[in-house]
Amino acid sequence: MSSQSRPRPRYAYLGPTGTFTEAALRQVVSPEEAQYLPQVDVVSAIEAVRTGAADRAVVAIESSVEGGVTAVLDTLASGSALTIQREVLVPVSFTLVARAGTDLGAVGRISAHPHAWAQCRRWLAANLPGVVHVPATSNTAPAALLAGPDEGLPFDAALVPPPAVDHYGLHVLAGHVADNERAVTRFVVVGPPGDQPARTGADKTTLMVHLPSNQAGALLEMLEQFATRGVNLSRIESRPIGDALGRYSFSIDAEGHLEDERVAEALMGLHRVCPHVRFMGSYPRVDAPAGQVRPGTHDADFLAARRWVQDLRTGAAH
Structure with missing residues (x-):
């Protein structure tokens, strides 16, 4: 089949047009090379891959301000297995917009995605004390509503990504309203x-x-599987399992690849002592350089130790 007749891969993402997720998707593949499938929320984007409606999904998994995106972590942790294949970073900033003719002093209700609201709390408290948050399903969903017919929207203004301003033809009330100018989302x-x-x-x-259990030392026993093999953790977050109070699982990012001996040994250790381990992928990291590999935990060290034990079993070494 020629490249011209081959169907374009389908990518599900949080829409509508102009979201930070679309900006991330454009780093992965251009709209000329793939079919973009906007979804109403991140769960729908992930489920589109599980049902076969999409070939891939691009979803936010971590904010430098708010931490892990729990809806994504929990959806990937349950249901049929999916794997992470790549990560990208997108700088995050926000603009306060409204329909033409709206003054900042007249704003009493602002629509924003919960993560956007969290990243603008201090600015809002200083400039619009008492303003009410109207949650939105994405960062550009309220922009699309403001650009549509005036049908008595339940909000006066919205926090949106800067590119959405021109795309939806909105009036800017204030720019650079995020509390952290260096915020990024993974x-x-x-x-x-x-x-x-x-x-x-x-x-x-x-x-x-x-x-492995709900007893004292259980978390240490789990973490020791990484520490004793020299595997550094760049992120660890607890999430409720959901079947009873006090029972938690841990979402973990470990430095290294499944093909690294130290990572493979750590996974085998987890498999031995923990009742459930879900592997969610090994992929190139982009957020920071890899940490130093501790002496004695390089691939050559594990392989040499394994050969030595094998020689002991056959009598070739003492």
Whole structure:
């Protein structure tokens, strides 16, 4: 089949047009090379891959301000297995917009995605004390509503990404309203299970792990599987399992690749002591350089130790 007749891959993402997720998707593949499938929320984007309606999904997984995106972490941790294949970073900033003719002093209700609201709290408290938050499903959903017919919207203004201003033809009330000018969001490309991206030497492995028990020392026992193999954790967050109070799983980003001996040994240790371990992918990392590999935990060290034990079993070494 020629490249011209081959169907374009389908990518589900949080829409509508102009979201930070679309900006992340454009870093992965252009709209000329793929079919963009906007979704109403991140769960729908992930489920589109599970049902076969999309080949891949691009979803936000971590904010430098708010931490993990719990809806994404929980959806990937349950249901049929999917794997993370790539990550990208998108700088995040916000503009306060409204319909033409609206003054800042007349704003009493602002529509915003919860993460956008969280990243603008201090500015809002200083400039619009007492303003009411109207939650939105995405960062550009309220922009699309403001650009539509005036049908008595339940809000006066919205917090949106700067590119949405021109796209939807909105009136700017205030720019640069985010509290942290260096805020970024990490997005991941999610697809069906299969071959992992090749090891690069600066990789990340994402897991969801249940504790081996609810007794004292259970968390330490789980963490020791990484520490004793020299595997550094760049992120660890607890999430409720949901079947009873006090029972938690842990969403983990570990430095390294499944093909690294230290990471493989850590996964085997987790498999031995923890009741549930979900592997969510090994992929190149982009957020920071890899940490130093501790002496004695390089691939050559594990392989040499394994050969030594094998020689002991055969009598070739003492």
